[in-house]
Amino acid sequence: MPSPSLDHLRTFVTVFRTGSLTRAAQLLGVSQATVSGHVQALETALGIPLFERGRTGVTPTAKGVELAREVSDHVDALEDAAALAGRAASASRTIHVGGAAEILSVMVVPHLSRLVDAANAPIRLVFGLADDLLESLSAGAVDVVVSAVPPRRRGIAAVPFYDEEFVLVGAPRWRGAQLESIPLVAYAEDLPIVRRYWRSVFDRPPTALHTVAIVPDLRGILDALLTGIGMSVLPRYLVADALAAGTLVGLDEPEVAPLNTLYLATRGREAQTTPAIGAVAAELRRLIR
DSSP states (O other), X not given: OOOOOHHHHHHHHHHHHHSOHHHHHXXXXXXXXXXXXXXXXXXXXXXXXXXXXXXXXXXXXXXXXXXXXHHXXXXXXXXXXXXXXXXXXXXXXXXXXXXXXXXXXXXXXXXXXXXXXXXXXOEEEEEOOHHHHHHHHHHTSOSEEEESSOOOOTTEEEEEEEEEEEEEEEOGGGTTSOGGGSOEEXXXXXXXXXXXXXXXXXXXOOTTOOEEEEOSSXXXXXXXHHTTOOEEEEEHHHHXXXXXXXXXXXXXXXXXXXEEEEEEEXXXXXXXXXXXXXXXXXXXXXHOO
């Protein structure tokens, strides 16, 4: 019986962790047919089935789980050794950082030189929605993601690191007015941010509000509020200067402000094995606070 190929074992561990031949292929940079062939060759070499194929992915058999326990640490050690050997090369490749345009623009862009220095490599910021960015992270197109939703994908390591506080704000002219009488500027038609605030603070949906504008950019909403058009719910980091200057005022003071936890997500062990990615992740935790 031929000894199992190291490439086949690496593919097996990736499929085991992702639960998907497609995602494993994306992470490994090969075709799905190649991944399937590696798994089949390993099953043939060992004489045991390692996965059960289903419509939504693959599930490891008992023997597959046992094999993963035996070989995963060894495969990781080889990956770590390869990463260290390629440290000089990785230092020069561009590090892609994903996140919402607003928080990266406000908290990271003014200090971008610190991020470049930490990585010792070029930085490319990628703006987008959390789910799309996490998919890009799984596929290898992005290296670090600041996510507004908890990542639940296999192969993604994530830590909570920052709580966004949301505040209901408007121009001083609206101070003391009934909230239902103040025009609303919203991020989207279904009022995702406003709805969360109303349910958290007032324990009811915002059905009585009158929406006068939809602006799918929180910075655009801030600019609109500064003209006096109405009110909205925005993260405190975005409106802190306007509140301090008195150009905006808080229209509600809840005992417990609604919070949204942000997560810092990377692929697997890359924050530990790839110095540039680890340094960027650490610097993002210092900048976003």
